[in-house]
Amino acid sequence: LDHSIFKGIQKKGYRQPTPIQRKAIPLIVDGKDVVGMSRTGSGKTAAFVIPLLQKLKGREMNGSRALLVAPTREIACQTFKVVKELGRFTGLRCGLLVGGDSIEEQFSVVHQKPDIIIATPGRLLHLLIEMNLKLLTIQYVVFDEADRLFEMGFAEQLHEIIKKLPENRQTLLFSATLPKMLVDFAKAGLTDPVLVRLDVDEKISDKLSMVFVVCRSDDKMAALLNLVRMLVSKHEQTIVFCATMKHVEYVALIMQMARIDCVVLYSQLDATARKMNIEKFRTKKCSVLVVTDVAARGVDIPLLDNAINFHFPCKPKLFVHRVGRVARAGHSGKAFSLIGTDEIPYLADLFLFLGRPIRFADATSVYKEDEPLVGRFPEELIDLETDFLKSIHDNCEDLVSFDFIPSTRLVLLN
The missing domain is CATH 3.40.50.300 (P-loop containing nucleotide triphosphate hydrolases)
Known part of the structure; x- marks a missing residue:
């Protein structure tokens, strides 16, 4: 050269x-x-x-x-x-x-x-x-x-x-x-x-640790909130993948009420807002970016620490594409997946695609970063967030437009 x-x-x-x-x-x-x-x-x-x-x-x-x-x-x-x-x-x-x-x-x-x-x-x-x-x-x-x-x-x-x-x-x-x-x-x-x-579809970085957590769909927001609080406290840059624009808006609103600074990215967002949000996240003025797959594609954010699948992808290649944003250029990272019971077939598809056996955790299991385990989200951690979520759902008018989204177990019971 x-x-x-x-x-x-x-x-x-x-x-x-x-x-x-x-x-x-x-x-x-x-x-x-x-x-x-x-x-x-x-x-x-x-x-x-x-x-x-x-x-x-x-x-x-x-x-x-x-x-x-x-x-x-x-x-x-x-x-x-x-x-x-x-x-x-x-x-x-x-x-x-x-x-x-x-x-x-x-x-x-x-x-x-x-x-x-x-x-x-x-x-x-x-x-x-x-x-x-x-x-x-x-x-x-x-x-x-x-x-x-x-x-x-x-x-x-x-x-x-x-x-x-x-x-x-x-x-x-x-x-x-x-x-x-x-x-x-x-x-x-x-x-x-x-x-x-170059191994377009199958390759997952050997520096990436994968964490798979099964929980009730109604408990996902509580699980996500607990997880994000932990990661933000460590000043780690985290991207959260949601299924739709409405889910992105809902998750972001809940996080803002929990005083977690986050920005969003979805296709209908105007160009100025997109540019500002990407720059805010890239310069680490906030730690969490909530996105849809379509909006995230092509957006280059170097040195991400974590990816969280709030909705588990229905295709294995999409999972690989999402988590491919983490553990780049020799850096380590983690991919967390919150899996509702209706998403377990997608999990099985992923492990078949990767050619790995599914290992479910039990009381004696020890988590190793290079050996993915499928576990459950602890009930006591879910319960920590449930009262907070119930309170904001009862008192926030902005959440009325999200009535199609299940929130937490207690909210639904009430």
Whole structure:
């Protein structure tokens, strides 16, 4: 690598390449089209940014030479940040084109001919049409989180973008999965691509301790509250996964009443609130982030200590994707799962998927971090939170809209 790029890598704090970087970077530098598959936390953004910086070398004024397409504003902003950090000593200019920002300012960005454009598909096409732009100078294209680009309905826009690109470009596609629609797109848009796949679905970090706790569905909130109080007291960063937006709002409201500072993330949250909440959690101004799966995907939060499944995922791959956010880059971490009786079949599916036997704890069991046990949440800890939950349900008008959610055993009995 050029010294200017290596200097940026050192400044970022990287010491050795991750497996996806080891495999992808030489192929990309060599000019190959690449389909890269790896899980969250694998270092895939740097896997395509570093070789692009190497190939672009320095600033040119002839036109933009690299285009990075991301499914959401958040992912685009994160990629922009990584490019700026790794390329800080190269002199390369980078432009960000996403929805929610002033379109007039983005006209100005495009006119400055940045070397690298990072964009969401909708805003990019809008600007191409409004400004009658050509993409004839583009040499390198990256489709990041490509499976999500298709899940979000961007297929038509992506095909339109491909049509506007030169045929002699280098194309890179990074994705967690490869659905058929994406395979067809890769066949049409890439030339003899090399597939780089690294244990996308099955691998769980050996630094991750998994804790599985069975409890009544009605006791889940009490169990979560007790668990979060313990983790927050240790100043540990924790992400909580819920099934729906309503559950996220409910859990967050209860935590706020328990004086636990938390922020939320779900799809319908407006862009400004999302950005503020992510930044507050990332800078450790609060210790708990409550999310849905869709909203959390693509949000990069380094060095998480814990993941909690308030609702156990119905698919093993989703479990792996969730807990893949913890125990990254050589750090240890824990994944806690609260399992209602109706979710036990999902637990059985997970252990089959992982090829491990389910071991249920008894009075003589000793928990070992590298040997997952399935236990019950102690009744005395549930009871500690029950009176508090009953009190706020009786006295808080804001909880009326959440009457579809079971709270605690005593509330239901009353």
